[in-house]
Amino acid sequence: MLFNKNPRNWRVKGGQPLTEMDKKILSFQNRGFLVPTRELIKTPEQIEGIRRSGVINTGVLDLVASEIKAGMSTAQIDKLVYDYTLDHHATPACLGYEGFPKSCCTSINEVVCHGIPSEDEILEEGDIINVDCTTILDGYYADASRMFIIGETTPEKKRLVDVALECLQVGAEACKPYSFVGDQAAAITKHAHKNGYTVVRDLCGHGVGNEFHEEPDMEHYGKKGTGMLLVPGMVFTIEPMINMGGWEVFVDSEDDWTVVSEDELPSAQWEHTFLMTETGLEILTH
Ligand code: MF3
Ligand code: CO
Ligand code: CO
Numbered sequence: 001m002l003f004n005k006n007p008r009n010w011r012v013k014g015g016q017p018l019t020e021m022d023k024k025i026l027s028f029q030n031r032g033f034l035v036p037t038r039e040l041i042k043t044p045e046q047i048e049g050i051r052r053s054g055v056i057n058t059g060v061l062d063l064v065a066s067e068i069k070a071g072m073s074t075a076q077i078d079k080l081v082y083d084y085t086l087d088h089h090a091t092p093a094c095l096g097y098e099g100f101p102k103s104c105c106t107s108i109n110e111v112v113c114h115g116i117p118s119e120d121e122i123l124e125e126g127d128i129i130n131v132d133c134t135t136i137l138d139g140y141y142a143d144a145s146r147m148f149i150i151g152e153t154t155p156e157k158k159r160l161v162d163v164a165l166e167c168l169q170v171g172a173e174a175c176k177p178y179s180f181v182g183d184q185a186a187a188i189t190k191h192a193h194k195n196g197y198t199v200v201r202d203l204c205g206h207g208v209g210n211e212f213h214e215e216p217d218m219e220h221y222g223k224k225g226t227g228m229l230l231v232p233g234m235v236f237t238i239e240p241m242i243n244m245g246g247w248e249v250f251v252d253s254e255d256d257w258t259v260v261s262e263d264e265l266p267s268a269q270w271e272h273t274f275l276m277t278e279t280g281l282e283i284l285t286h
């Protein structure tokens with residue numbers, strides 16, 4: 001029997017009768033599985049808010065896609081993100097988040113994630129870069145990132161970028177209602193390994209919407225049937241970081257943010273915010 005770290009008081013609901021969904025979740029809890037708390041299941045109003053935030057988030061990344069090129073600094077990308085977000089009456093969630101100094105993360109080549117935009121960092125032909133933006137609109141969060149290839153890159157780096165996107169897609173497809181976090185992690189892991197790559201284990205996706213980082217931890221490396229049960233109304237990211245070499249990473253001690261692959265081989269990541277529906281995932285960031 002699994003130990004349920006997240007006991008949920010489904011039975012106390014102001015005397016209201018349990019819905020079919022409540023009963024289903026309870027039956028999983030009674031069998032010892034980790035189930036979501038009530039707050040993790042979004043109301044229609046919250047979903048609408050996150051959806052609207054997702055539209056701005058997609059606009060930001062579309063703008064970056066149209067402007068990004070060799071010779072540009074990552075600080076210029078950051079300015080595009082900041083200006084577009086404010087022009088659309090939203091806020092970049094990264095700015096000031098636990099002391100993070102910029103409005104997005106820019107992670108080039110061997111940088112896995114959380115790279116800090118800088119005037120001194122100039123994009124070069126052949127670079128692969130992840131731009132990760134999180135938008136807050138009317139208090140609702142949407143979080144997505146994409147890879148961009150600067151000019152032409154090597155076939156090896158191009159394949160890494162493509163397979164990382166496939167990893168996000170196979171993970172999303174594995175997310176059926178009443179599946180587990182570990183089911184999508186297993187699908188991602190299998191696809192990455194089949195292609196000769198590894199999956200970063202130290203960072204994960206997350207619930208999102210009312211806050212930046214909510215439960216559950218959306219692990220990308222793992223085994224089927226483990227982790228939290230995923231039920232309709234939950235909103236979360238999937239954002240696998242796929243390494244060309246080993247899965248180990250370190251945090252740059254100079255800035256305490258930049259995550260780099262230990263062997264300094266390239267890494268790629270794509271991220272979307274998803275809504276779990278009765279039939280599977282809906283993307284809220286495209
Ligand atoms: N957007 C990142 C994520 O996908 C988090 C960045 S936090 C920051 O969860 F502070 F580095 F911006
Ligand atoms: Co993100
Ligand atoms: Co995220």
